[in-house]
Amino acid sequence: MRPKLLATTALLALGPSIAAPAAWADGDDPGLGPEDPASPGAERIADTYWVITGFMGLVFLAVFVPLVVFVVKYRRRGRDRYADGLQVYGSTRLELTWTLVPVGIVAILIGFVVLALPSLNDFAKGYGGKTEEVTVIGKRFYWSYEYGNGVLTIDRLRLPLGRNVRLDVTGGENDVIHSFWVPALGGKFDSIPGETNTFYFVPTERGTFKGVCGEFCGLEHTEMTITVEVLEASEYDRWVREEAGRQRDGTSQLGRETFEGACAKCHGLAGEGDVGPRIAGNALIGDRDALVRLLEEGRGKMPAVGAGWEDRQYDALFDYLEKELGQGGDADGS
Ligand code: HEC
Ligand SMILES: [Cu+2]
The missing domain is CATH 1.10.760.10 (Cytochrome c-like domain)
Structure with a gap:
């Protein structure tokens, strides 16, 4: 029973640290970490993730290394099963250490979050300069995007590289709550019928970014995928202008x-x-x-x-x- 318990505990404790590098070797996606950020806000979120993960790693080592050392060093070694151990009454230095070190760690983490994440709030006011505005409506079970010039797209959102983007995320009448979530671009923004959540960001990488509705919303929830295509600004401008024409004369998709x-x-x-x-x-x-x-x-x-x-x-x-x-x-x- 005892060895089995020990083995299970060790497996539970070490499992993730064995699995993580294995997942890493699989491809460039580590599987456990955040996606490569493609906007300044997503970068702050990823930084926070890695700082906290780093401290978690230190705490893990600070607990498990001594644990293993003590298990080996203070094993029974044929002593009488009922022999009393050394009687210890208090240790001010040790107690201060195990109180102050965790307090310090929590203070550092809070400090980091308080200093690094308010920039997410700054983003909530936009970056100044030209802003591309798109209304995002989440409905069972698709995303509808309406651009400033009236162009409509479904499930696929196109955006200009390096420009302010303002997404007004809202819900359809009588619909349920969905959540617009593209991890490479930022956090989750709920689409709530009758309310608007505003999401400002600047796409800083060209490419296609995937997301999915972050709220379990019903039958076809998993089909509620999001594709964001970030194009060169000039390419985007041309597309959105030409698409408006196509949608007017009925030749669009x-x-x-x-x-x-x-x-x-x-x-x-x-x-x-x-x-x-x-x-x-x-x-x-x-x-x-x-x-x-x-x-x-x-x-x-x-x-x-x-x-x-x-x-x-x-x-x-x-x-x-x-x-x-x-x-x-x-x-x-x-
Ligand atoms: C979430 C799943 C879902 C989506 C999305 C959906 N439908 Fe349906 N549809 C159904 C179900 C389920 C029924 C059967 C409803 C009933 O009679 O109870 C149905 C019934 C129908 C019927 C009637 C069939 C009949 O013979 O009575 C038509 C036509 C139809 N849908 C067209 C559409 C069109 C067009 C769209 C897109 C604009 C659409 N549906 C989107 C699930 C869906
Ligand atoms: Cu949804």
């Missing part, structure tokens, strides 16, 4: 994005059915009024995915549905 983001997660990419019924070829696809009512009100396990949509988004979706899933179209999405 808005219909496809809306279907893939707001419908396909339950009905399948070809409308073949998944957690929701098959809808390819369904008569409702040709009956716009009835379908709008269904999308605005929801039914049973289907949320009101279209509540609050503007006509242009319905137009784009109907174009897509009629082409791809209508009674005339084929159901394999080609």
